[in-house]
Amino acid sequence: MSDQETENTPVPALDASGAPAQPGCYLMKDAAGKIIYVGKAKNLRARIRSYFNETDGRHSVKFLMRRVASVEYLVVRTEKEALLLENSLIKQHKPRYNVQLKDDKTHISLRLDPREKFPRVTVVRRHKQDGARYFGPYHDTQAARKTVRQVQRLFPLRTCSDHVLNNRTRPCLYHQMGQCLAPCVGLVTPEAYAELTAQVLLVLEGRSAELERTLLAEIKRLAEALRFEEAAALRDRLHDLRSTLEKQGAVVGDGVEDRDVFGVHTEGRFTEAQALFYRGGKLLGGRAWSFEAHEMPLPEVLGSFLMQYYGTAPVIPREVLVPAPLEDAEALAELLSERRGGKVDVLFPQRGEKTRLVELACRNAKRSFEEKRLADKAAMDALELTKEALHLPRLPARIECFDISTLQGSMTVASMAVFENGVPAKDRYRRFSIKTLAGQDDFGAMREVLMRRYTRAVAEGDLPDLVLIDGGRGQLGVATAALHDLGLDDLPHAGIAKSRAEDGGRSPERFFLPNRVNPVVPPQNGPVVRMLARLRDEAHRFAVTYHRKKRGRAALDSVLLGMPGVGPKRAKALLAALGSAAKVRAATVEELRAVPGFSEKLARGLWERLQQTETGGTVSEPPDAPQAGETP
Structure with a gap:
């Protein structure tokens, strides 16, 4: 039933007398028994009575109640329990008329664990209950990384990973630039480093005034002890701190800091x-x-x-x-x-x-x-222009773009990136491992992926409005043949050929269409090229990332399975316990020892083997930290 049809539908005659006069949650269901709204109340009977007896005259409530066929009640002891239960029920049932936040990775924060011997500040997207301190949230990674750079300029904490910290034998370029105290080679004591970490925490907590007083007192103490060079270094740090803080305008001064x-x-x-x-x-x-x-x-x-x-x-x-x-x-x-x-x-x-x-x-x-409304309008305009430029039968509300990634024919993979209404729909992204081919065959890989994707799409009735192929006329011909074999000749599809260097300039972004000799060349700075090139770049990024992950996993497997005592079962246990190939490489002996099936001897032998493969036969200079003379 549409919203228009239900506009004049009377509210169903539901009885609130069966509702308990206690705190709890109510689950409103439609005629099909589907939960469409979950709410909570201090007194369920009073809340439901206000809905059923139409004493709540708000249009939004009446709109919802026209769709309610039955109500289920769950009683709890306190309002706090009702809050927790409501939150759990919304996550479980995802009712149509409830507010639902996506469980995404957008809580960008800074993390510092003062329990570490030599802590560092990192940008993270997940808040774990691991005893570390978290600061934020920041609206984007750029703002968070700017804060890290400011902190690093004021307080030379390490920036390297634990793996690098534990394996360096000489200071890196950051130390020579005065941006690291080189704890990796023992140029600073844990006590002095802990004092610096405490100052960083004061800044991140917003207690800059307290830090200024601490620095002033320390400068005075060092000067009185005739340690003028150390006092001058602290004086410069205090000056830089004040300069940084002056750029940040204080907005609130009523005593509540956070x-x-x-x-x-x-x-x-x-x-x-x-x-x-x-x-x-x-x-x-x-x-x-x-x-x-x-x-x-x-x-x-x-x-x-x-x-x-x-x-x-x-x-x-x-x-x-x-x-x-x-x-x-x-x-x-x-x-x-x-x-x-x-x-x-x-x-x-x-x-x-x-x-x-x-x-x-x-x-x-x-x-x-208002900005999002303008952005939505701009996206719709771009879709309209795309429809005209590529001669599509309908607006391309959903576009699926495919790309192939391989290295001389090894471990070939493919990706599918999706735009809906002109913006990425990342929950629809897919990646594919090529199963039927060996060696370099991009055309064959593209055909396999399209056959797999659209065989399933036909069965599920989930076809896009446009299929975009990263490539020129040859890749488009493969797509046309594959869709023909599936009986999808009417499914719009096109190839996008990337701009490339040509005769001292660059060729334009071109779009190839079936049964057309010459490519379509829209305005290069227009919304059509910007949107479709962005989608193409997303598909390329997704494919390359997956290919690198597979190569790293394969390299690790070859190391693991070449170790005496490590077979497929133990290799699988390692990845399951530590989470990824990169984390296995960065693991300490103690972390390897904690994996089921690994003894002290086996864990140490594996750790030494991993260090040798990382450094080309030695355990001295891992390649992911800059050396003197290198650009960090």
Whole structure:
């Protein structure tokens, strides 16, 4: 039943008398028994009665209730348990009308583990319960890496991996540039390095004033002890610290150093949420989320959203400001306090500076909504122009692009990258290992991949609007023949030939079409070339990454299986325990020893063999750290 058909449909006559007057969750189902909405309430009966008796006059509630055929109740003891249960049910059932955050890898943070002998600052996308300290989130990796560079300029911590740290025999170029204390070769004591790490933590925590006082006191102490060179080095560090901090404008000065401020902008059934992250009293960055077709009132949507967001957030701040009153604010604050290990306030400010911060977040939400709406319009324009340029029968809402990657015919692989409505749909990306061919045969590999992909697509009724092949007329001919054999002659397809150096200039990006001699050459700076070349580059990147992974895995397998006492079973156990070929190579003897089936002797022998293969027969200079005279 469409939305238009249900607009005048009366709300079903459901009875709320069977709902328990206790905290818990309710699961609303449609006529087919499918869960379409999950909610929570302090008093289930009161909440459901407001829906069924239409005392809640909001259009969004009426819109949803026209679709509800039955309701199931789950009772818990407290509001906090109701919050946790709702979050779990939303993840499990993915109801259509609930806010759902994707479990992606976009929580970009900085990680530092002070328990390590010589810690370093790294950029990560996952927050693990590993005892390390995490700082963020940052809105993109560029901002996070800029912070790392600033920290590295002020405090010369190591940047190398543990593998390099444990195997170097002389300092790298970073030490000669004054950007590393060379703990790898014992040029700094663990105690002095720990003192430097403590200063880094003060900066990342936003406690710069405290660090300034510490440095000033240390400068005075060194000067009084006539250690003028060391005092001068600290003086220069203090000057650089102040110069860096002057570039960061302080925004909040009300005593709360860390807070997240949320704003919301709603137009019709579309909602844009915006978070502003304040750390150390300064605006660190922000992030926006878009939601469509969510019918429930803002406080319910916002409460569910916050619970899902903080379920995976790398850092929980001291204070959370929201743009609407939450019924379960106290329960949410209690849960966040437990996860943070300290008090957290969830507040709906109504006056003063905090209100202005929420208003700022709401203005950013509106701006983000308008920018995305313009981006959507630009994407639709690009699709319309693509339809005209390539003479397609319909708008190419979904485009699938294929590329082959091989090294002289060995371990040939293929990739499929997908754009939907002009943007990457990474959940649809696929990679293929070529199974039927041996040696160099790009055409045969392309045919195998297309036959495999579209045999399944026909069975599942999942055909794209356009198939794009990375290549020229020859690759397009292979695609045309493969689709013909599958009875898909009407499936639009094209080849994209990459620009290349030619007679002192560059040839244009060209598109080859079936039954057409000359290629189509759209404007090279226009939206058609930009979009399709970007898709082609995505397919190429995905294929090359997979090919490198397979080569690395094969090289590791040859090393492992060449070791006495290591057979396929133990090699598989290593990869399962450590996660990847790179992590096996970087593992310590202790980590190898912890894998089931590995004795101390076998683990040490394998470690020595891996070091020799990494360094060409010695265990002295791994190649992934710059030497003196090399560019870092």
